[in-house]
Amino acid sequence: MRTRPVALAALAALALVAPTAPAAAAPHESSPIDAILARMTLPQKVGQLFTAYVYGNDANTPSPADAAMNRRQYGVDTPAEVVQKYHLGGVVYFAWTNSLQNPRQIATLSNGLQAASSGVPLTISTDQEHGVVSRMPAPATQFPGGMALGAGRNPADAYRTGRVTGAELRAVGINQAWAPVADVNVNPANPVIGVRSFGSDPGLVAALTASQVLGFQHGANTSAAAKHFPGHGDTATDSHTGLPVISHSREEWRRVDAPPFRAAIAAGVDAIMSAHIVVPALDPVGDPATLSRPIITGLLRGELGYRGVIVTDSLEMAAVRQKYGDDRVPVLALKAGVDMLLMPQNMQVAYDSVLGAVASGELTEARVDESVRRILTLKQKHGLLTWTPADPAAAEHSVGSPEHLRVAQAVTDHTVTAIRNDAGLLPWSGAGEKMLVTGWNSSATNNVAALAGALGATPLVTNLPDDQKIAEAVAAASTRDLTVVLTNRAGDTTVTDPGARQQKLVKALVATGRPVVVVAVRDPYDLAYLPGVSTYLATYGYTGVSMRSLARVLRGDAPPRGRLPVAIPGLYPYGHGLSW
Numbered sequence: 001m002r003t004r005p006v007a008l009a010a011l012a013a014l015a016l017v018a019p020t021a022p023a024a025a026a027p028h029e030s031s032p033i034d035a036i037l038a039r040m041t042l043p044q045k046v047g048q049l050f051t052a053y054v055y056g057n058d059a060n061t062p063s064p065a066d067a068a069m070n071r072r073q074y075g076v077d078t079p080a081e082v083v084q085k086y087h088l089g090g091v092v093y094f095a096w097t098n099s100l101q102n103p104r105q106i107a108t109l110s111n112g113l114q115a116a117s118s119g120v121p122l123t124i125s126t127d128q129e130h131g132v133v134s135r136m137p138a139p140a141t142q143f144p145g146g147m148a149l150g151a152g153r154n155p156a157d158a159y160r161t162g163r164v165t166g167a168e169l170r171a172v173g174i175n176q177a178w179a180p181v182a183d184v185n186v187n188p189a190n191p192v193i194g195v196r197s198f199g200s201d202p203g204l205v206a207a208l209t210a211s212q213v214l215g216f217q218h219g220a221n222t223s224a225a226a227k228h229f230p231g232h233g234d235t236a237t238d239s240h241t242g243l244p245v246i247s248h249s250r251e252e253w254r255r256v257d258a259p260p261f262r263a264a265i266a267a268g269v270d271a272i273m274s275a276h277i278v279v280p281a282l283d284p285v286g287d288p289a290t291l292s293r294p295i296i297t298g299l300l301r302g303e304l305g306y307r308g309v310i311v312t313d314s315l316e317m318a319a320v321r322q323k324y325g326d327d328r329v330p331v332l333a334l335k336a337g338v339d340m341l342l343m344p345q346n347m348q349v350a351y352d353s354v355l356g357a358v359a360s361g362e363l364t365e366a367r368v369d370e371s372v373r374r375i376l377t378l379k380q381k382h383g384l385l386t387w388t389p390a391d392p393a394a395a396e397h398s399v400g401s402p403e404h405l406r407v408a409q410a411v412t413d414h415t416v417t418a419i420r421n422d423a424g425l426l427p428w429s430g431a432g433e434k435m436l437v438t439g440w441n442s443s444a445t446n447n448v449a450a451l452a453g454a455l456g457a458t459p460l461v462t463n464l465p466d467d468q469k470i471a472e473a474v475a476a477a478s479t480r481d482l483t484v485v486l487t488n489r490a491g492d493t494t495v496t497d498p499g500a501r502q503q504k505l506v507k508a509l510v511a512t513g514r515p516v517v518v519v520a521v522r523d524p525y526d527l528a529y530l531p532g533v534s535t536y537l538a539t540y541g542y543t544g545v546s547m548r549s550l551a552r553v554l555r556g557d558a559p560p561r562g563r564l565p566v567a568i569p570g571l572y573p574y575g576h577g578l579s580w
Contacts, residue, residue, distance in 0.1 A: 162215020
């Protein structure tokens, strides 16, 4: 795959700022870290290796239900007690653990957890990629996800996304982001990466990955993690539920998958997350990359020269647990060269297994020290060896501030991609005419209603349309001057849309003969499954900020500026995009 001219231009722009990124600190050069290590017990050192989730919106007074979940998972009631019991090095936040409710609550939880940490402050993290993987709740600023930024082609936008996101995370006490996604999405059927990737061109993905790393780390003093090494972009298997096998040769890996990780390393990325994938050309044994010494130590440490923290993807995922038991996975990951162990399936088993491996001599304490030193170096780099509490009141003013919202809207306005306008429907200048917005709807973001509100149009159809809703949409469209129909992974009739109801809806609307605009609000590949569509756009995401940018393009208030960061096989090449 050749690096496109636009990607080369992006890399050239990045080169102007990349030299300001310092190299990761070398082991054994920091006396404060030596002093910390010298006073740590082995159980404390082993605890530093683990990042786990805890249940509850408060560190010391969780709800009875959350206390029961902690007791079942960890044998203690409160998040603070979990941190203390295992001497945790890090905690990761999710909505389903009730960690993320509002800025004041998150800041208060973070402060409580840090107060409970035993001598070394925590890394507190979450997956704030934006787009389809966005953990922070409203009023947090929403940015478009990776593929939308790839459509915008602007490294400065990737930097701004990282800077604003990192600032909002830091305001609530979150100091580590599991972003950016450095995978090159060359498989349209990829069920787990897709629009999380910046695109299919290694040069473009490399430039935007490095820029976002700089935004997080230098713009906001928030640790970033490039994921998922050695590259998760060419698989049709979801590693949450199965074990993907990547057929790339070693040369293909160097040409396609490696460039974004090389760029992230050059930008000084704090952490790189491993993938639970098998790449036979890189390790013929068949172990997931997370457990593969030839991949983690041989390629990432050796060939790419990476000296920072290597973190596993979640150890609860099926792909890493298929071959070995939960007692072996943490030990094998450390033997492969990993430093940080994320979300083990059974914390007690994992913790005891590492301690047991040191006792038996399978792991040495020196090997544990090596990883703890890297983790402490990361913490030192971001001022985390001493803890300053988050200010809950200031967090409320910082998160979702007007300035942040303006930046996000400006970035998103660069991303909407017009792919087909054969009927000349757009821009729509029918002032006062009736418009319908219908199609797939996310219960979380209510994208149909959001777009309808922005357009002053009538919304119809919630969730996936059944036959009755399709009939209602067709009847409504027959009385409207324009219908906008939103689709989400319309080609996935196994998981996302059993029964191909989105395809049926679009076909029925096109058959009315009335003007129809189709917008893919996730994967741009939907057009391949929607014959007869003459007007087609892609937003790569369905949050409110993307719907506002889409409305501006449809009305003609702004031109579509995005270009495809992937190809739509058999229809449109990488780089295609219309404007008006």
